[in-house]
Amino acid sequence: MKQSTFYSPSSSGLDLSELRAQFPILKRSMRGKRFSYLDNSATSLKPEMVIAAEQRYYTELSANIHRGVYEFSEQATVEYDQAREKLARFVGAGRNGSIIFTKGTTESVNLVAYGWARKFLGPGDELVTTEIEHHANLVPWQEACKATGASLRFIPVDPDGSLRLDELDEVITERTKLVAVTAMSNVTGYMPDLSRIIEAAHAQGALVLVDGAQYVSHHPVNVSSLDCDFLVFSGHKMCGPTGVGVLYAKNEILEQMDPLIYGGDMVTKVRRDQAVYKPLPDKFEGGTPNIAGVLALSAAVDFLSEIGMQRIAEHEHGLLEYMVERAELVDDLVSYGPTELGVRGGIFSFNYGDVHPHDAGALLDQEGVAVRTGFHCAQPLMRVFGVTGTVRASVYLYNTTDDIDALIDGLKRIKDVFG
Numbered sequence: 372m373k374q375s376t377f378y379s380p381s382s383s384g385l386d387l388s389e390l391r392a393q394f395p396i397l398k399r400s401m402r403g404k405r406f407s408y409l410d411n412s413a414t415s416l417k418p419e420m421v422i423a424a425e426q427r428y429y430t431e432l433s434a435n436i437h438r439g440v441y442e443f444s445e446q447a448t449v450e451y452d453q454a455r456e457k458l459a460r461f462v463g464a465g466r467n468g469s470i471i472f473t474k475g476t477t478e479s480v481n482l483v484a485y486g487w488a489r490k491f492l493g494p495g496d497e498l499v500t501t502e503i504e505h506h507a508n509l510v511p512w513q514e515a516c517k518a519t520g521a522s523l524r525f526i527p528v529d530p531d532g533s534l535r536l537d538e539l540d541e542v543i544t545e546r547t548k549l550v551a552v553t554a555m556s557n558v559t560g561y562m563p564d565l566s567r568i569i570e571a572a573h574a575q576g577a578l579v580l581v582d583g584a585q586y587v588s589h590h591p592v593n594v595s596s597l598d599c600d601f602l603v604f605s606g607h608k609m610c611g612p613t614g615v616g617v618l619y620a621k622n623e624i625l626e627q628m629d630p631l632i633y634g635g636d637m638v639t640k641v642r643r644d645q646a647v648y649k650p651l652p653d654k655f656e657g658g659t660p661n662i663a664g665v666l667a668l669s670a671a672v673d674f675l676s677e678i679g680m681q682r683i684a685e686h687e688h689g690l691l692e693y694m695v696e697r698a699e700l701v702d703d704l705v706s707y708g709p710t711e712l713g714v715r716g717g718i719f720s721f722n723y724g725d726v727h728p729h730d731a732g733a734l735l736d737q738e739g740v741a742v743r744t745g746f747h748c749a750q751p752l753m754r755v756f757g758v759t760g761t762v763r764a765s766v767y768l769y770n771t772t773d774d775i776d777a778l779i780d781g782l783k784r785i786k787d788v789f790g
């Protein structure tokens with residue numbers, strides 16, 4: 372048996388009991404047991420200050436932005452604009468890029484698929500993506516290709532779900548117009564070498580969209596040094612509320628793109644037959660936005676920044692190592708993803724003997740352990756692994772080794788049930 376090194380959270384410098392106390396839902400039990408939340412890839416828990424920021428908007432401002440001439444509306448507008456600046460700083464956007472608020476990653480990808488791909492792609496053009504993408508970063512491109520006559524190509528994938536980047540030059544060619552790739556797989560936590568992909572794409576004059584839905588909430592990001600053209604992510608996976616997300620893009624590209632949503636608040640002049648659109652970023656934010664959500668997302672950014680993204684990443688890496696070490700001691704457990712943990716974030720997907728993932732998830736629920744089961748909106752990757760689904764345990768800053776112990780103990784109980 373391999374001797375486990377067993378991670379100690381104190382080595383990351385996080386005060387976990389103080390941190391956990393800020394998440395009201397962690398005071399609840401589930402099925403009468405200690406609540407072990409290991410479904411962070413689906414959505415994160417929310418700290419008190421984020422919940423309070425959302426509520427404060429309704430209790431203290433409750434006014435629309437950009438329209439009112441009265442104090443509360445002006446105040447809401449100022450805070451909304453400050454949130455945009457905060458998000459820009461959080462991802463390292465300089466003056467050449469903009470933050471557009473959307474409903475989430477899915478809408479952000481669609482904004483690019485409609486506003487850029489459908490406008491600029493045509494027959495003979497190629498759009499490159501991968502089989503490890505979440506459906507949100509695949510289906511919009513399939514549709515854009517159908518609509519424009521462009522073709523979809525894939526960076527080859529190894530059986531462990533990592534990308535074969537040494538074959539990049541064969542896939543990314545002068546025909547490539549866009550490369551759409553995840554920064555971190557929502558199934559295995561695998562983090563491809565983005566700089567290498569971006570360099571190969573830019574060498575051919577192609578743009579790069581990075582799906583940061585899983586990455587931005589767990590690691591420091593700097594879009595300026597990364598030099599990606601688009602970055603998309605969701606507020607609800609980073610301690611923020613549901614229904615708000617971000618598209619970051621370079622201004623020169625946004626200037627050429629069409630909006631996805633047309634209507635009020637995105638125009639300067641409207642006549643019977645035509646309209647003039649506002650400059651960036653307003654042109655892309657037609658209608659009343661999720662003001663409360665944006666202000667709460669801004670609070671989430673404060674919360675995460677105060678702790679420090681690097682510390683969060685280190686803590687989660689420790690938890691991943693701990694989970695892998697403990698899982699190695701469990702018979703009949705098959706896990707997916709590269710064995711080299713340095714290229715992985717805190718996600719662990721597995722199957723347990725011939726127990727169906729849903730059955731495993733339901734039995735873990737009885738033990739107070741929340742995991743995700745199924746194909747995780749990543750069916751092409753399931754085909755690579757030759758399975759229809761997995762159990763997925765994913766960690767965040769408030770998780771402890773106790774959560775992982777509960778998972779492993781829960782698996783032992785499953786063995787008792789299924790024999």
Ligand SMILES: Cc1ncc(COP(=O)(O)O)c(C=O)c1O
Pocket residue numbers: 412413475476477478505507508553555556557582584585605
């Ligand atoms: C990698 C990845 N991309 C995109 C999405 C879609 O995010 P949303 O549902 O917030 O739009 C998810 C959600 O799980 C994801 O994990």
